[in-house]
Amino acid sequence: MGFYNKYILPKIINAGCGTKPIRKQREKVLPLCKGIVLEIGCGSGLNFSFYEENNIDKLYALEPDKEMLRQAESVVKEVNFPITFLETGAEKIPLEDDSIDTALLTYTLCTIPDPLAALLEIRRVLKKGGKLVFCEHGMAPENNVKKMQNFINSFFLFVGGCNLNRDIPSLIKDAGFLVDNLETMYLPKTPKWFGYNYWGSAS
């Protein structure tokens, strides 16, 4: 692991994902998680303190990046439910079919190299009646913002492989999910090209 990936990138990701508007988004979606939960791309564990502890039987926290995982492991003692870490990408999830009540995606679908493969895997492991809860940034509706996102995207990929211009609801639907709830907005105090958020649930 290079110096940049070990020391610089985690700081950039934590700063970008730890802003007040993003914390507000976490407050909206984390209470929707229940039962046996699979968090995809848990990063440094920024979501852990937002779970409603009484609703969680167990958390599987999946994360392929060793350094992010090391940071997430260091916040485990702050939560009161069992956590098992899975050091792997979401394109192949090491869990049984129909074994998860809730899968959570926050600010991760932008980064997963093969998001469709990951979503198909999430569908496989979700129980019948299980929910995918998501909050992601992605393609904005305005043409001038879209153009800016497409332009910046190739420069921005150095930030941990983050894509600015993914169409989040289409990806979720393409994997065979039915979107039950969907809300959108530009996050306040955030550049429009980075801040268009989609959040809700799908089954």
Ligand SMILES: C[S@@+](CC[C@H](N)C(=O)[O-])C[C@H]1O[C@@H](n2cnc3c(N)ncnc32)[C@H](O)[C@@H]1O
């Ligand atoms: C922008 S960070 C968001 C972290 C966390 N979900 C949050 O809300 O703070 C994106 C995360 O996706 C992870 N990631 C990258 N490729 C992945 C993959 N194939 N499967 C799952 N997660 C992946 C990265 O290592 C990183 O931790």
